[in-house]
Amino acid sequence: LxxxxxxxxxxKLVKPREDGSRLVVSARQTDxxxxxxxxxxxxxxxxxxxxxxxxxxxxxxxxxxxxxxxxxxxxxxxxxxxxxxELHRVACNMQKQPGRIYHLYRRGDGSSYFSLLAPEEWAKEEKLKEYVASYRLEMDRSWTPMADVAKRDRSMVQRETIILDNGGYTLKIGTSRDIEPRIIPNCIAKAKADRKREFIADEQSECVDKTGEPANLQEQRCMMNPSIFGIR
CATH class of the missing domain: 3.30.160 (Double Stranded RNA Binding Domain)
Structure with a gap:
């Protein structure tokens, strides 16, 4: 057990109130x-x-x-x-420009330098041995290894994508650099509008079935009144 x-x-238990203020049938059975x-x-x-x-x-x-x-x-x-x-401290005889690819080499004495030529473009066997890696200089002055360039580009495209919903049947999709964004069908807005249209049609048909009169009968009578158009 x-x-x-x-x-x-x-x-902790709740203390009972006085008998005069308790609304119970039987205090004995309750307590x-x-x-x-x-x-x-x-x-x-x-x-x-x-x-x-x-x-x-x-x-x-x-x-x-x-x-x-x-x-x-x-x-x-x-x-x-x-x-x-450390890469910005590497010797370089040219002005670094964002978006360009720079190839890092290290000589036998331990000194490093940047070059715009890839190892195969030198046509020298010694350059293949001195080659270390290739980097792309970004706009924020950071360096991206060539193995990560495609991944970074995809990430930047996803971040810069802008979706504008004008509340209609179309969506505008583009980036901050686009002059005119792309326009595609807005399936969500169209589906909502279609459901709303079906609901209104169902309500009108139900009104006609119950009363035998259209839902906008008064509006139609006002439109058909000749005095509105100045006809006597």
Whole structure:
């Protein structure tokens, strides 16, 4: 038999009011508890506390996972910033322009330099040995490895996509660089308008079926009144 101590469970009961202010049929029947009522209340309180603790632990676990993810993202940002700073210190005999690809070489003495020529464009075997990597200079002066250029471009296109809903049957889709955005059918707005049109048609047909008269009978009578058009 499982029994929960009432004092250890922290069970609190509501004190009854005076007999004169209580709206009950029988105070004796109302105040008489069953033998297991207090034990059931204590067990329910204990289980509720356990559920609250488990829920709090689940939330804290989710927050910890998010913090771990943010910590990894912060470490990645710092590593990329350190790499970009080191690349900007590499010797280069030309003015760096965003959007261009620069090839990094390292000589045998450890000195590094940037060049616009790819390793195969030198037609020299020694340049293939000195070649390290290729980077593209971005508008924010950061460096993107050639292996990540396509991924970065896709990400930038997704961010710059603008969708304009004019509330009609069409949507305007484009980027911030487009002079005229593309216009495509707005399936959502068209579906809503079609449903609204069907609802109005159903309401009018129901009105005609019940009364035998159109829903806008008064408007039609006013329109057919000759005095409106100045006809006598």
């Amino acid at each position: 499982y029994c929960v101590p009432l004092f250890s469970a922290g069970l 008489r508890p069953a033998p297991d009522d207090l034990v059931a209340l204590a067990q329910q309180l204990t289980s509720a506390r356990e559920l609250v603790k488990e829920r709090a632990c689940d939330r804290l676990r989710g927050i910890a996972e998010q913090m771990e993810h943010l910590q990894k993202a912060a470490i990645k940002v710092l590593e990329e910033a350190k790499r970009d700073e």
